[in-house]
Amino acid sequence: MIAALNKLDKQVDDMSAKLPALPENFRELIVKFSPYIAVISIVFSLPLVLGVLGLSAVAAPFAALGGLHAFTGFSLSIIFVIGNVILTAMAIPGLFARKRIAWEYMLYSVILTAISSLISFELGSLVVGTAISLYVLYQVKSYYK
Numbered sequence: 001m002i003a004a005l006n007k008l009d010k011q012v013d014d015m016s017a018k019l020p021a022l023p024e025n026f027r028e029l030i031v032k033f034s035p036y037i038a039v040i041s042i043v044f045s046l047p048l049v050l051g052v053l054g055l056s057a058v059a060a061p062f063a064a065l066g067g068l069h070a071f072t073g074f075s076l077s078i079i080f081v082i083g084n085v086i087l088t089a090m091a092i093p094g095l096f097a098r099k100r101i102a103w104e105y106m107l108y109s110v111i112l113t114a115i116s117s118l119i120s121f122e123l124g125s126l127v128v129g130t131a132i133s134l135y136v137l138y139q140v141k142s143y144y145k
Helices: 002-018 024-066 068-097 100-119 123-139
Strands: none
Touching: 002 123, 024 068, 024 123, 068 100, 100 123
């Protein structure tokens, strides 16, 4: 799996090199404020995740009565949200220190979001959201050592 991720990283890196670069000062701002944005996203996501987990625990017995299809999709998207929250939380210390592992955690978060969008058939989010996220992420890649 690591080889596949390295191959994907190389391909996206090659594609992003052909795209116009963001201005240097804008990239600096992204790198400077990204840890704070990550903290804010965690703060706003945690109550939602905890609330939904409580709601899903209450709704689980009724899933058998109404059919499991809708509940399964709901549960699957919650799993992806929890994964994104965990990856973002793991990246925060490294984002402050500008470490490469933090950048990789954010890349994994983008990939996880893309997989979630694909499974949910959210094609607009898959194409546009993933493209923008990867573009910005690869624009600031050189800042993380």
